[in-house]
Amino acid sequence: MSAAQGKRIPAGVIERLPLYLSVLVRLRQAGQVTVSSARLGELTDVNPAQIRRDLTQFGSFGKRGVGYDITTLVERIQRILGADHVHRLALVGAGNLGSAIASYDGLRQQGFHVTAIFDADPRKVGTRIDDIVVQHVDDIPGTVADQGIQIGVIAVPPEAAQEAADRLTDAGVRILLNYTPMIVGVPATVTLHNTDPVHELLHTLYYLSRLNEVDKV
Amino acid sequence: MSAAQGKRIPAGVIERLPLYLSVLVRLRQAGQVTVSSARLGELTDVNPAQIRRDLTQFGSFGKRGVGYDITTLVERIQRILGADHVHRLALVGAGNLGSAIASYDGLRQQGFHVTAIFDADPRKVGTRIDDIVVQHVDDIPGTVADQGIQIGVIAVPPEAAQEAADRLTDAGVRILLNYTPMIVGVPATVTLHNTDPVHELLHTLYYLSRLNEVDKV
DNA sequence: TAGATTGTTAATCGATTAACAATC
DNA sequence: TAGATTGTTAATCGATTAACAATC
Numbered sequence: 279m280s281a282a283q284g285k286r287i288p289a290g291v292i293e294r295l296p297l298y299l300s301v302l303v304r305l306r307q308a309g310q311v312t313v314s315s316a317r318l319g320e321l322t323d324v325n326p327a328q329i330r331r332d333l334t335q336f337g338s339f340g341k342r343g344v345g346y347d348i349t350t351l352v353e354r355i356q357r358i359l360g361a362d363h364v365h366r367l368a369l370v371g372a373g374n375l376g377s378a379i380a381s382y383d384g385l386r387q388q389g390f391h392v393t394a395i396f397d398a399d400p401r402k403v404g405t406r407i408d409d410i411v412v413q414h415v416d417d418i419p420g421t422v423a424d425q426g427i428q429i430g431v432i433a434v435p436p437e438a439a440q441e442a443a444d445r446l447t448d449a450g451v452r453i454l455l456n457y458t459p460m461i462v463g464v465p466a467t468v469t470l471h472n473t474d475p476v477h478e479l480l481h482t483l484y485y486l487s488r489l490n491e492v493d494k495v
Numbered sequence: 496m497s498a499a500q501g502k503r504i505p506a507g508v509i510e511r512l513p514l515y516l517s518v519l520v521r522l523r524q525a526g527q528v529t530v531s532s533a534r535l536g537e538l539t540d541v542n543p544a545q546i547r548r549d550l551t552q553f554g555s556f557g558k559r560g561v562g563y564d565i566t567t568l569v570e571r572i573q574r575i576l577g578a579d580h581v582h583r584l585a586l587v588g589a590g591n592l593g594s595a596i597a598s599y600d601g602l603r604q605q606g607f608h609v610t611a612i613f614d615a616d617p618r619k620v621g622t623r624i625d626d627i628v629v630q631h632v633d634d635i636p637g638t639v640a641d642q643g644i645q646i647g648v649i650a651v652p653p654e655a656a657q658e659a660a661d662r663l664t665d666a667g668v669r670i671l672l673n674y675t676p677m678i679v680g681v682p683a684t685v686t687l688h689n690t691d692p693v694h695e696l697l698h699t700l701y702y703l704s705r706l707n708e709v710d711k712v
Numbered sequence: 713t714a715g716a717t718t719g720t721t722a723a724t725c726g727a728t729t730a731a732c733a734a735t736c
Numbered sequence: 737t738a739g740a741t742t743g744t745t746a747a748t749c750g751a752t753t754a755a756c757a758a759t760c
Contacts, residue, residue: 290751296697300678314717326717327753334719342718343760359697360704375595379692382592384653384676388693428703429696436601453699455692459601461517469702471695475596475672476605478688479646480513480576482670485686486645487577507727531741543741544729551743559742560736 291332292359297322298329299355306348314345364389366425368451370442371433372397372405372412375457379433380407392431394421398438415445422449429453436460443470508549509576514539515546516572523565531562581606583642585668587659588650589614589622589629592674596650597624609648611638615655632662639666646670653677660687 301321305313319326333339333346336358340346356362367385369376369392379385380392395407396415403414413421421427430446432439432454439460446454447468456462456472464470518538522530536543550556550563553575557563573579584602586593586609596602597609612624613632620631630638638644647663649656649671656677663671664685673679673689681687 288751292701293698295701296694299697300676300694304678316717325753327755328751330718331720331752338719340718341760342758343716345717358701360700361697365696365700373595374591374598378590378592378595382676382692384691384693385696387676388697390693390696429699453696453703455695455699459517459599459604461521469699471699473690473692473695474601475599475690476601476607477513477517478672478690479582479602479607479670480516480578480605481510482646482672482686482688483577483582484509484512484575486670505727533741542729544731545727547742548728548744555743557742558736559734560740562741 287335291335294322294324294328294332295355295359297324298332299352299359299361302348302352302355306352310348312345312347313351315340318346361389364391365429366391366393366427367429367431368392368394368396368418368422368425368427368446368449369431369433370396370415370418370446371435371438371457372399372402372407373433373435376433377407379431379457380410390429393425394427396421398434415442418445419449422446422451427451429455431455431457432462433457504552508552511539511541511545511549512572512576514541515549516569516576516578519565519569519572523569527565529562529564530568532557535563578606581608582646583608583610583644584646584648585609585611585613585635585639585642585644585663585666586648586650587613587632587635587663588652588655588674589616589619589624590650590652593650594624596648596674597627607646610642611644613638615651632659635662636666639663639668644668646672648672648674649679650674 298318301318315326315329318329336354339351339354353362367390369380372395376395380395392410395410395412396418397403397412398415402412405412428451430451432442434442436458439456439458440462443454443462443464447464453469454464454471456470459474459476462470515535518535532543532546535546553571556568556571570579584607586597589612593612597612602609609627612627612629613635614620614629615632619629622629645668647668649659651659653675656673656675657679660671660679660681664681670686671681671688673687676691676693679687
C-alpha cells in the first residue's frame with residue numbers, strides 16, 4: 279500500500295467530483311479566483327460540510343479564512359479523476375446518435391476526443407463524421423490497439439449492442455458507455471455505464487404522478 | 496392524507512423500480528410466469544432482501560413459497576411509476592441528437608411518444624422526422640397546451656439550452672430531460688434531469704485510473 | 713488583531729442487509 | 737405435510753450533517 283493513497287473512497291464522493299469540477303470551471307471562466315465551500319454549496323446544491331469532507335478525502339486544498347483557490351482545485355480534481363490528460367474514445371455506430379456524440383463539444387472540452395468511429399454497414403464505411411473516417415467494425419481490434427483506446431461508446435441499434443460490447447472489450451477497452459436500452463454483459467474487469475433515457479424518464483415519472491395527485495386535491 | 500398512500504418513499508427505491516421493471520418485462524417476454532426475489536436479485540444485481548423491502552413499500556405483491564407473479568408485478572410497478580399509459584414528449588432540437596431521440600424505439604416501447612418536435616432554425620421547420628413535422632420554437636406554447644404535454648426534452652446546442660428550458664417550462668411542461676452539458680435553471684415546480692455523458696465519463700474515469708495504478712504494481 | 717472559513721470530530725440520519733417467523 | 741419464499745423486524749453499515757476548535 280503506497281503512502282499517499284490510503285483508504286477506500288465512497289462512491290458518492292466520486293459522483294460529486296465531476297459536479298464540483300464543472301461548476302469550478304465555470305467560475306474560473308467568470309474570472310473568480312477563490313471560492314468558499316458555502317458558495318460552492320449554493321451552486322451545486324450540496325451541503326458545504328459535505329463538500330469540505332469530500333475534498334479532505336484527497337488532501338487539504340483550502341486556506342482557512344479564505345476558501346479554495348479555484349485553479350488549484352480544478353487541477354487537483356482533474357488529477358484525482360484522471361482528467362488531466364486527453365482520452366481517446368472509440369465510438370461504434372455512425373447513425374444519428376453516433377454523429378451527435380462525435381460532434382458533441384462538451385466531450386472535447388473535458389478532454390474526451392472521439393478518434394475512431396466504426397459501423398457494421400458497408401455503406402457507412404469510408405464516410406466522414408467530423409473529419410473522422412468511419413471504419414468497419416472488423417477494424418476495431420487493430421485501431422483500438424494502435425491508438426491505445428481505453429473507452430468505448432456503444433451507439434448502435436439495440437439488437438447490435440451486445441456484439442459491439444463484445445468486440446470492444448475483446449479489443450481491450452476498459453470502460454463502456456452504453457447508449458442503447460439493452461442490458462449488455464461485460465467481463466468483471468470492464469466498467470459499464472448505461473445511459474438509458476427510459477430508466478431516467480420512468481423514475482422521473484413517479485414524481486410527476488405525485489405532482490398530479492397533489493393537483494387533484 | 497389519503498388512506499392508501501402513507502409514508503415517504505426513499506429516492507433509492509424509486510430509482511430501482513425502473514430496473515426491476517425492465518428485467519421483469521424481459522422475463523415475461525421469455526415466457527416466465529413467476530419470479531422469486533432471489534432470481535430477480537441475480538438479474539438486477541440487487542440484494543433480494545432489498546427487493547422485497549422495496550416492493551412492500553407499496554403493498555404485498557408476492558406469494559410466500561412461490562414468488563411474484565410477473566404480469567401482476569409489471570402492472571403494479573407501472574402503475575406506481577405512472578407508466579401505465581402513454582406520455583407525450585415535446586422535443587426541442589431537430590439535429591442529429593434530436594433525430595436519434597425521436598427515432599429511439601426504447602422510448603416508444605415504454606409508452607413515451609415524441610409527438611412534437613421544435614427547432615429555431617427556419618430551414619428545419621417543415622421537415623419531417625419519423626412522420627412528425629418540425630415546428631418553429633414559437634409554436635411551443637400552443638402545441639404543448641393543445642396536446643397536454645408534460646415532458647420536455649432539450650437536444651439543442653449548449654448555448655440554446657437555457658432558452659429551450661424557459662420556453663418549455665413557460666408552456667407548462669413539468670419534467671425536463673436535458674441532453675446538453677449546460678446547467679440550466681428551472682422553477683422549483685419542475686423536475687430536471689441531466690443526461691450529461693461528460694459527468695458520467697469523468698466519474699467512470701476515476702475507476703479507470705485506479706485500474707491502471709493496479710497494473711503498474 | 714478580528715473575522716472568516718477550513719479541517720475534523722461527533723451526532724444524526726437513512727439506507728442496506730441479515731435473520732426468521734408467518735404462510736403459501 | 738414439507739419445502740420454499742415472502743413480509744418484516746432488528747442489526748449493521750455508511751453517508752450526511754452539525755458543530756467547533758484550529759488557523760489563515
